[in-house]
Amino acid sequence: MTQMSEGENRKSNSLLTEEMKMQLTKLLLTKPLFDEPIAFHTTIKVGGPADALVTIHRLDELLRLLSFSREHRLPLFVLGGGSNIIVRDGGIRGIVVRLNGEFTKVSFNGAVVRAGGGASLYRLVNMAADMGLSGLEPVVGVPGTVGGAIVSNAGTAVEFIGDRVLSVHLLGEDGTQIEVDGKAILFGYRYSNVLDFGKFILAATLELKPSSPGRVRKSVEKLLEHRRRTQPINMPSAGCIFKNPPNEHAGKLIDMAKLKGFRCGRAQVSEVHANFIINLGGATAREVIELIEIVRKAVYERFGVMLEYEVQIIGEE
Numbered sequence: 001m002t003q004m005s006e007g008e009n010r011k012s013n014s015l016l017t018e019e020m021k022m023q024l025t026k027l028l029l030t031k032p033l034f035d036e037p038i039a040f041h042t043t044i045k046v047g048g049p050a051d052a053l054v055t056i057h058r059l060d061e062l063l064r065l066l067s068f069s070r071e072h073r074l075p076l077f078v079l080g081g082g083s084n085i086i087v088r089d090g091g092i093r094g095i096v097v098r099l100n101g102e103f104t105k106v107s108f109n110g111a112v113v114r115a116g117g118g119a120s121l122y123r124l125v126n127m128a129a130d131m132g133l134s135g136l137e138p139v140v141g142v143p144g145t146v147g148g149a150i151v152s153n154a155g156t157a158v159e160f161i162g163d164r165v166l167s168v169h170l171l172g173e174d175g176t177q178i179e180v181d182g183k184a185i186l187f188g189y190r191y192s193n194v195l196d197f198g199k200f201i202l203a204a205t206l207e208l209k210p211s212s213p214g215r216v217r218k219s220v221e222k223l224l225e226h227r228r229r230t231q232p233i234n235m236p237s238a239g240c241i242f243k244n245p246p247n248e249h250a251g252k253l254i255d256m257a258k259l260k261g262f263r264c265g266r267a268q269v270s271e272v273h274a275n276f277i278i279n280l281g282g283a284t285a286r287e288v289i290e291l292i293e294i295v296r297k298a299v300y301e302r303f304g305v306m307l308e309y310e311v312q313i314i315g316e317e
């Protein structure tokens with residue numbers, strides 16, 4: 001008996017039949033990618049294949065996709081910039097959805113900005129700086145999208161994007177839309193309950209503060225310079241792996257446990273910032289996750305602190 005290769009074996013796990021693939025291709029504006037390695041779409045560059053990766057440009061297209069996924073009972077996963085997720089090597093069953101086109105629009109009305117859920121956070125920060133609007137300092141240099149940032153309430157240890165949110169426009173899997181007042185959403189340190197209101201963040205309205213382009217640009221540059229000095233930004237990573245425990249820094253504890261530079265295969269605890277795991281090239285998700293668990297155990301044994309994940313680990317083994 002010939003053994004199936006890993007790739008063939010995974011393909012046969014797809015929830016999509018050939019007929020469904022044809023239907024899906026017909027209902028979308030751009031061709032879906034089938035059995036697409038998610039490693040190509042995450043900043044840490046690991047992750048097995050998604051049954052289908054689709055890019056959605058318009059609301060009517062997204063509504064058609066929702067009817068299709070409901071009809072065939074296919075799970076949907078919303079992918080932003082892939083900068084806060086680690087996808088296991090078995091990949092993601094069902095349909096992975098990226099928001100593009102009308103969901104990347106950004107428009108200003110005085111100090112109030114409406115940004116699409118798929119808009120790049122870098123672009124939003126730059127546009128606000130050009131307009132002389134401050135308030136996005138906590139997310140300067142944070143990769144990913146506006147939607148992803150609102151889900152995890154991205155920011156520093158003390159200031160977050162949630163502080164600026166006036167409202168969020170969401171779409172439920174049943175096709176209902178809702179504009180949720182920012183005050184109704186619970187935001188905490190790397191936490192929000194925004195997805196209790198819907199599956200897709202289509203857009204968000206943020207209130208910024210009038211300043212001057214020169215002043216905002218200067219503080220953005222300063223924050224980026226600080227990142228360049230303190231984070232391994234030139235290597236593939238998923239940012240900080242763990243949340244900081246109360247009154248502590250996860251990176252400091254990992255450093256004190258002498259784990260800087262420690263490796264599992266091609267995954268390594270960064271020498272620059274111990275709360276980052278970097279992909280030295282060709283790492284698997286299994287190696288990254290094994291390293292995460294080694295770090296967690298070592299910190300617990302040494303300091304009695306059980307570190308909590310900041311990244312989301314998803315997908316199949």
Ligand SMILES: Cc1cc2nc3c(=O)[nH]c(=O)nc-3n(C[C@H](O)[C@H](O)[C@H](O)COP(=O)(O)OP(=O)(O)OC[C@H]3O[C@@H](n4cnc5c(N)ncnc54)[C@H](O)[C@@H]3O)c2cc1C
Nearest residue numbers: 080081082083084117144145147148149151154155201239
């Ligand atoms: C080098 C580096 C530095 C980083 N620095 C920081 C930092 O300083 N502060 C910080 O907070 N984080 C930081 N991060 C982590 C990460 O960039 C943020 O968490 C970011 O906000 C994630 O956004 P994303 O679009 O990449 O989301 P993804 O990783 O794609 O997704 C994260 C979660 O959000 C959901 N999601 C994404 N978009 C939508 C949407 N439109 N609708 C519904 N759900 C959605 C996904 O389903 C998933 O559950 C850093 C990461 C890297 C690689």
